[in-house]
Amino acid sequence: MTWKGKDMDTSKRNLYCNLAALCLLAVVLYLFDQYGTEYQIRILNNMAVFITLAVSYNLVNGMCGLLHLGPNAFITIGAYTSALLTMSPMEKQMSFIIEPLIWPFSVLQAPFFVSLIAGGVMATIFAFIISFPVFRVRGDYLAIVTLGFGEVIRVLCNALQGVTNGPLGLKGLQPYTNLWWSWGIAVFTIIVITKLVNSSYGRAMKAIREDEIAAKAMGVDPFRHLMLAFLVSAFFCGVAGGLMAHLITTISPTLFTFFLTFNLLIIIVVGGLGSTTGAVIGAALFAWGGEALRVVESPMNFGAFTIPGIPGMRMVLFSVILMVVIIFARRGIMGRNEFSWNWLFTKLGLNAK
Template structure:
């Protein structure tokens, strides 16, 4: 039974997400928006935790992959979904859902390709150098999007508007559940032990014959793919996106969630994503002080509890003593 516990939990979580989605019309729009934002932040945090926490790298450009996914999914929805929906039987919940799923997958694939292009050369670097490269990539994506023509495909500085609000409770938390399941399965598998080996001691892992670059690129591409999915969900939730919404501060917010939750702890980053998203909503009327509060919170956590809210603890393998 333990062997299939993760699969059972996945199915139960998907069923619960579908059930809540069916009655989501009775939920206040304000609280539903917060809940959907929580789900999107969970995907972003868990995917970044695969790179920063489980593999021991330090990426500061996660918002760039979110932006690629958001724009890729939105362009498909605005330009191509009108041609795809009639092929699926015309307007309807099924056809619209399939078209939205295709848009999300396209956004995720675009983000994964960018992750591979950035990861192949940059992940041979370590520590601060990798952080600088990913930060630079974040700014490159933002500047490119911001300097496109306003009447072009990307909308220029004003971004894209009129994106259909397809993001629902089911799509958000179903993908969040799948993200948690995939990351957990990768890390806890025999193959996934390589991620932990690279994190603990990259030199020792390389001397044991582990292809450290391949593991780092795999984690980077996987994290980028889920960041792209989160970007697609975000775009179809807010219905309007602009380059400034994916700047360095967005990447910083995701990094803060991972650090506060506990590097390498999936449960910790999920809890931190919930708490910080709700806290951010409380601070909406004090936007100019938001970063001060977050910075102070980060300092206090590093002093009081540097391992995070829920640190990742190894299982204790106890052997029975012989009589």
């Protein structure tokens, strides 16, 4: 068999494996949707939303090597935009009791999918506006600028009564986010980001991460490629914000503090900066592990011994686990490696010689 024939067979096999994995995921989601408890479904929804956020956030921080600390701003914009569009005019009139909602949001109402796209587009518009001052600096200064933007958006959400309802927030949103929406968008995000990273644009982003001056000397335009990554990341953060809003059904400025960005930073560092697979693993472990550790906050009986529940012990153990991972896997669980079917079949000894 020629090398060309082997490559075609490998591509076909990988395609079939991808389709089989998607079918398996659909079966698992169907079983949980039909027979799972509300608690289990909530964890799975949280996991999918964090996967979308982590994969898109990793595009800027991991693939491009920029210390971007403002994803909470784009999540906020997406959440409020999506929430305002799905609420009916009557619901808006009842919610905005201190100051009426401004036009045209006061009369607009859109389906859930349209509101998600609108949230992503609105976040992308804001990302485009701030990208010009943001990419004039690098390193710690870029981190400070993006961190400041996140705080500005949060403060504006508190101050703009006629847009966000201020500190009161928005309540009574329809719980549109379900397993199919959350995981469908998570899978779509992974596919888009993976295709982008493996394209010529992705290779240019990695070149900028390694040595921006050398990449520029080879004809790569840093501003153009970094802006592309920034806008794509902002779009998916905005969409995830809409999913989060309709999962929690109540949003306020206190929900979108820097702590949300800090959690995302933990996820991509533990998973491996620059690895989409690592971002997925980190998000899944964060969403599931945070709930699994709640058992240590409840009283536990060991025969003659009883350990009382200690509030906050869950976060202590979580911090210890985080330190252990960072000490023994300094580049994260995956480093910059990615999962591939070729790797799996090689490990299983099933690759053709």
